[in-house]
Amino acid sequence: PPVNLLRQEIAGTDIYLDILHKATSANDSDGGNQIPSSGSLTGEQDDDLRVIITESEEKLRDLAEGKLVSFCGQILKEASEFQSNSGDAVNVDIHCVIELRSPVIVK
Template sequence: MDILLSVLEFAASYNSYTNLKLRMHHIPVERPPLNLLRQELAGTCIYLDILQKTTSEINSKKGDQLDNNVSQDESSSTVKSDSSLTERAEEKLVSFCGQVLKEASDFQSSMGETNNMDIHRVLELRSPIIVKVVKGMCLMNSQIFRKHLRQFYPFITKLVCCDQMDVRGAVGDLFSMQLTALLPQKIDVAPPSSFADRKSVGIALES
């Protein structure tokens, strides 16, 4: 994992928004710098997959241990070990997703109304990685997502207006799969039959 993360961090630093923006001046449109971008995307896929499986399977393992006739000491020791592994995986997962979202949202905010094609090309080149991370968050353990929602939410909302439609689509999926479940359930109100009823409903809604 550490080796994979080191390779991924190197590719990400080389492919950072700032570096790509500078290199756009020297690279023809028909020859984008794809090699390390592909490496970063492949590393992102593997890294997320490992962390997602680690944080999603531990809970089921705990449940299986409680169902089996395992000695209390062995069960307690295994649960502690699994809990420590889950915490480390959660920390790495949240840190990685948060970093990708922050960089993407910061770059999106800095674009403003600019028509600079180099900037739009940079976002286009980075979008597969953004999409992979956002789609990965759709499958994130819901308890972990809810726990760190305060950290994620400002970055997610900035990406709603992203120029890249595939990024918007991924954000829409994230809203549907993770955020919708956190909203209060819809309350159906029967249409008021009189002025007094309408007034009482209005007062209730205002309160």
């Protein structure tokens, strides 16, 4: 595979691992996002805590989705550029071969 695509794959894997690390470290520090029992919080505080956790999960999901979309867009862009560049080179080579095979007319 082309070196550019390998670099992009490494960058994508790095982004994925960063997001995975952030998600798991948040779970570890929050005790797995466990909400304390209702005995220590009032019903309203319990609901507020659930909303905060849901919002943070949604922000993380949006961040991961945005980075993934950006990464995939970049890969597709470079792959199409690579394909068009290699296609042009192939066309040029074909024209050279056709010219070599064409008959030579001497007047």
